Amino acid sequence: MIKIVAKNYVKPECVQAFKDTAKELIEKSRAEEGNIFYTLNVSVNDPNTLVFIENWKDQAAIESHNKSEHFTGIVPKLGQLCAREGEVELFVEI
């Protein structure tokens, strides 16, 4: 299993819009065959840091997700709501 922790540094005035825009991405990603969980979270230290914490069956599942219409269509919209570039980290479960 491969987990993704994807941090988004959202413009303070865009936090609600980010949550609203992410809803479809969350629902459609959860419906993918290779998805185990897909969650949106807020940092306890910063209400403008919104973090996707995801779990995928394998690398093929992530590649399929990255090519999906909901990913390629919605992720750029989320990026426009951010103050600066985020960080994406991948971890393999031991």
Added chain:
Amino acid sequence: MIKIVAKNYVKPECVQAFKDTAKELIEKSRAEEGNIFYTLNVSVNDPNTLVFIENWKDQAAIESHNKSEHFTGIVPKLGQLCAREGEVELFVEI
């Protein structure tokens, strides 16, 4: 639900010892009433970065975990296997 992402920068020669020492912590943490999942993961970018990714029912569950014998007994042992101080981040699921 509250997720914890706890990064450990392990000494290269201590990675196996870290995994072995963490086993009891993982088993006993998973058995706690307030735990949803508790996993150990390795960064795809660095084999010496071992990361606990955890999910807890609420803040009370985390406080109970932090006071548990397995936490207070094993976490300092894990710290001795690290090259430098790690990072712990908490996220509340939206």
